[in-house]
Amino acid sequence: MPVAExxxxxKRYGAIEALRGIDLRIDRGELLALLGPNGxxxxxxxxxxxxxxxxxxxxxxxxxxPPASQEAKLRRGALLQVAKVPETLxxxxxxxxxxxxxPKPLALSETIRAAGLxxxxxxxxGDLSGGQxxxxxxxxxxxxxxxxxxxxxxxxxxxxxxxxxxxGHIRGFVGxxxxxxxxxxxxxxxxxxxxxxxxxxxxxxxxEGTPADIKARTAQTGLEDAFLELLKEDAMEEVA
Amino acid sequence: xxxxxxxxxKCEFLKLLRMRVYSLSTVLFPLMFYCFFxxxxxxxxxxxxxxxxxxxxxxxxxxFAVVGATLYAFGIGIAVERGLGWLQVKRASPxxxxxxxxxxxxxxxxxxxxxxxxxxxLGAAFGGVRMPLGQWLxxxxxxxxxxxxxxxxxxxxxxxxxxNSAPATVNMIYMPMAFCAGxxxxxxxxxxVMRQAAPFLPTYHFAxxxxxxxxxxxxxxxxxxxxxxAAFTMIFAGIAWIGDSREQEKVYG
Numbered sequence: 001m002p003v004a005e006x007x008x009x010x011k012r013y014g015a016i017e018a019l020r021g022i023d024l025r026i027d028r029g030e031l032l033a034l035l036g037p038n039g040x041x042x043x044x045x046x047x048x049x050x051x052x053x054x055x056x057x058x059x060x061x062x063x064x065x066p067p068a069s070q071e072a073k074l075r076r077g078a079l080l081q082v083a084k085v086p087e088t089l090x091x092x093x094x095x096x097x098x099x100x101x102x103p104k105p106l107a108l109s110e111t112i113r114a115a116g117l118x119x120x121x122x123x124x125x126g127d128l129s130g131g132q133x134x135x136x137x138x139x140x141x142x143x144x145x146x147x148x149x150x151x152x153x154x155x156x157x158x159x160x161x162x163x164x165x166x167x168g169h170i171r172g173f174v175g176x177x178x179x180x181x182x183x184x185x186x187x188x189x190x191x192x193x194x195x196x197x198x199x200x201x202x203x204x205x206x207x208e209g210t211p212a213d214i215k216a217r218t219a220q221t222g223l224e225d226a227f228l229e230l231l232k233e234d235a236m237e238e239v240a
Numbered sequence: 241x242x243x244x245x246x247x248x249x250k251c252e253f254l255k256l257l258r259m260r261v262y263s264l265s266t267v268l269f270p271l272m273f274y275c276f277f278x279x280x281x282x283x284x285x286x287x288x289x290x291x292x293x294x295x296x297x298x299x300x301x302x303x304f305a306v307v308g309a310t311l312y313a314f315g316i317g318i319a320v321e322r323g324l325g326w327l328q329v330k331r332a333s334p335x336x337x338x339x340x341x342x343x344x345x346x347x348x349x350x351x352x353x354x355x356x357x358x359x360x361x362l363g364a365a366f367g368g369v370r371m372p373l374g375q376w377l378x379x380x381x382x383x384x385x386x387x388x389x390x391x392x393x394x395x396x397x398x399x400x401x402x403x404n405s406a407p408a409t410v411n412m413i414y415m416p417m418a419f420c421a422g423x424x425x426x427x428x429x430x431x432x433v434m435r436q437a438a439p440f441l442p443t444y445h446f447a448x449x450x451x452x453x454x455x456x457x458x459x460x461x462x463x464x465x466x467x468x469x470a471a472f473t474m475i476f477a478g479i480a481w482i483g484d485s486r487e488q489e490k491v492y493g
Contacts, residue, residue, distance in 0.1 A: 050332040073334035080332065082325035084403075088258035093251055100247040101334045124258070137329075144334070 001064060002027050003148050003179045004049055004076075009058035011044050011203075018044040020203035021058065026148070031170070031180040033194035035187070035227060041203040042183045043081075046152050049181070050078055062148065074102060077141035078150040085133065087126025091117055094125060095139050102144030114172060115139035116165055131162025138169060149173060149180045155189060167193060187224035197223070199230050206234045244336060248343035252313075253350060262312055267355050270305035274298075274359055277425060279367050291456060294367025296426060299450035302359055302383040304423040306352035307443060308414060310387045313348045314394020315401065315410040322487065323403030345391045349384055356383050371454075379453045386446040389469045392476035393442070399483030417443045442472040 002025040011019040019041045026032045036042050047053040048060050051068025062072035085094075092108065099105035106114070112121050115135045120128060125136060134154060141149055151170065155163040163186075170193060174180060184190055190197055191211050199207040199214070207214055207230050211223050218233075220226040256262045278297035321327045330340060360376060363369040371379075393413075401409040418424060420434050421443035427435055438444040445465040448458045452465075 052328060052332060070334055073332070078329065078332040080325065080329050082329055084320065084324035085326055085329075086255050086321070088255050089251055093254065097247050097251045098333060100244050140329070140333075150332075 004062045004067075004181065005060070006045060006048065006055075007059045009045070009048060009055045009060060011041075011048065011053065011056050017203050019048075019055075022200065022203065022205050024198060024205065026179050026181050028147075028179055029174070029177055030195040031174050031182060031193050033190035033197045034181060034183045034200060035185075035190055035197060036183075036200035037231065040200045042200055043152065045200070046080075046150055046181065046183060050076075050080075050150060074144065075146055076148040076150065077144055077146040078152070079134075079137045079141040079154050080150075080152050081156065082137070085125055085137070088124055090122055090124055091128070091136055091139075092121040094136060095121075095143050098140045099143045104145060105143050106145045111139050111143040114142055114169060116169055129162075131158050131165065134158060134162070134166060135169070138166060142173060147178060149178060151180060151182045153184055154182070155184070155186065163189070187222070187227055191223040199227060201231055201234050202238075206230055245339050245342055248335070248339045249346045252343040252347045256313060256317075256347060256351065262316075263351075266305070266309045266312055266351055267358065270301050270308060270355055271358055271362060273304070273424065274301040274362060277301075279362065291454070292368070294363055295369045295371075295454060296451070296456055298359060298363045298367070298369060299379060299383075299454050299456070300423045300426070300447050302356050302379070303386060303443065303447045303450050304418050305355040305359060306383050306387050307390050307418065307423075307446070309351040309355060310348040310390040311394045311397070311410050311414050313351065314344055314391055315397035316406045317344060318395060318398025319401040319406030319409075320403045322398065323406075341391075341395070345387075348391055348394075349387050352387050353380070353384050356380055375453065379450060382450050382453050386449065386469070389442050389446070389473040389476065392473045392480060395480040396476045396483060399480050399487060417441050420444075421447055423447055439468075442469060445469050445472075 004026045006022055006024040008021045008023060009019050010017070010021050022041070022045065024034070024045060034042050034045065044053065048055050049062060049067050051066070051072065060067050063075050065071040095108060095111050099108065099111070112118055115138045117132070117135055117139055120132055125133065128136065138154065141151070154170070155166055158166065167189070170180065182190070182193060194211060197209065197211050197214055198205050207217065209217070214230070215221065215223060215226045218226040218229040220229055274297060278294045278301060281293065331337070360380065397406065397409055397413065420430070421438050421441045422430060423443055427438060445468040448460060449462065449465045452458045452462060
């Protein structure tokens with residue numbers, strides 16, 4: 001059984017067809033990177049798997065349960081793009097609060113270590129650097145000891161060092177047997193972290209495979225060039 | 241499971257307490273107004289007033305303080321957290337959905353209780369207000385319980401207002417609603433148009449209940465005011481619910 005799955009899911013917002021029948025599955029222990037240009041449907045797919053939006057048709061399941069169910073919520077964590085996190089709470093308080101939502105959370109010290117927050121746990125969120133803030137959001141995603149993580153552009157706006165540090169923590173999570181759905185615009189990030197890549201464009205999955213498969217299929221050496229090639233092919237098919 | 245509610249309320253309280261714009265405006269504004277109107281001007285008996293201003297205004301500024309603490313916590317708090325994505329993170333987590341609102345309600349009541357206690361201290365120490373302990377407690381209890389309809393109003397504002405416009409929206413509703421219901425200066429000193437419009441405001445019914453505890457002359461019965469406040473609560477909750485369902489269908493990113 002896949003840990004999370006979308007089958008023939010469609011979603012429409014007014015005149016916009018955000019998803020036009022997509023199939024997507026995340027297997028145990030793998031990191032699947034969902035790539036696509038802005039507006040391709042990445043965030044909509046993630047929102048449906050998080051139970052924040054309902055599919056118009058098709059089915060969505062997380063551990064075989066409806067995505068909005070408590071069973072699904074207890075076994076997953078999410079790092080979402082958020083414009084403003086309450087700034088007057090300490091790092092420790094944020095983590096303790098989210099840990100209280102789960103029956104068997106990680107110990108506070110373990111979460112702090114797994115997210116690289118040692119030494120700043122008593123700082124107010126508002127006093128942290130950009131990299132530290134993202135690591136707090138990562139800590140909130142992993143503190144419940146979930147089996148599945150959703151990471152929606154987790155390293156956006158981070159400098160190289162902070163990005164690499166977060167990669168290390170994501171690899172640590174996968175290394176302990178966790179599964180991850182990662183959306184990102186950094187092809188280098190997908191190449192470095194993903195076991196499998198799915199490319200979404202205009203609400204459809206247009207390619208799927210290991211990063212090496214994708215590169216081989218388009219005869220490109222870099223994932224970014226392969227990605228652009230796939231979008232170009234898709235645009236030509238659309239016209240034809 | 242109760243642990244979650246406690247943690248949520250504790251974090252909500254600490255968050256607001258450390259947010260100076262909230263804690264200062266919630267606490268200082270009502271105290272300052274009470275000092276001006278209740279203490280500085282209230283020394284000499286007003287013609288036509290049934291009791292010393294310091295005593296009368298304890299009820300109305302108490303109501304003013306509680307309404308402010310609640311509308312700022314709910315209205316602005318929810319508009320910001322909803323509009324800037326934080327509520328999404330909470331909703332994706334296993335947090336019991338009620339915990340978020342229960343915590344905000346409990347903390348609004350707690351801040352209301354703090355301001356009311358400070359107002360009472362000012363009134364007793366500098367305004368010469370004396371009453372039996374039972375009456376102090378009845379007034380305090382009425383004021384704190386009166387926060388409930390304004391939790392619903394704050395929720396309605398929070399579900400509709402944008403994150404940047406919410407503070408202005410709250411003040412545009414809060415200040416006129418307080419003034420026209422006689423929370424700043426007693427109703428009988430207001431123009432007759434305002435006096436006739438006052439019963440359409442929830443703040444009016446709240447203030448009448450609080451004044452009733454002080455045996456000040458009030459209009460209507462306790463049951464009428466409680467009924468009116470219950471009706472306002474239902475209407476505001478309904479509006480909040482409409483705002484929330486509208487929100488569910490919005491696109492993000």
